[in-house]
Amino acid sequence: QSALTQPASVSGSPGQSITISCTGTSSDVGAYRSVSWYQQHPGKAPKLMISDVTNRPSGVSNRFSGSKSGNTASLTISGLQAEDEGDYYCASYTSSNTWVFGGGTKLTVL
């Protein structure tokens, strides 16, 4: 159950777009439409931002979007805002009937 691979940090200026990658294997990310993305602010619980690779839950800004190609999923945030700063985690269901998270990416809005 190795963690999915995410960049440790990304940054962007307000108004710009950034993309966070999440690389797994054919047993997790590549196997199902089961990738989800979570935002976490310091001292707070995680918040679901994207479900099932591309779906945005009610209340989540349409500036957030998800995609997947092969064993790599991506989260794109367009029109960066200061409030987007925080940690982002991807997660995937696996063929072993478990879930696995990525190591997390710290987003800094410059």
Added chain:
Amino acid sequence: QVQLIESGGGVVQPGGSLRLSCVASGFTFRNYGMHWVRQAPGKGLEWVTFVRYDGSDIYYADSVKGRFTISRDNSKNTLYLQMNSLRVDDSAMYYCAKNFNYYNMDVWGEGTTVTVSS
């Protein structure tokens, strides 16, 4: 509103036991699978365990298999995590989370802190 409230965390010596609880409100608890997810201080999220809505299927991370037991009481809208043979590296914030559409976790509690230390 939809809410999950964890309790039961605390300080325990290595080898000890704790039982965490998670009380659900604002949704039909018996219809949803539930997860426990933990986060060690300054570290990332780690999935721990899952139980299907009716308790028929239960899955564990290798790191806790044989030591932790997830269970639920749908009559009390409550999820549990029995943690035995605790180790220092089990120290973390433990979150319960509601499963959504098979694979996702759409509602999270605020967490309860477990510290394993001598």
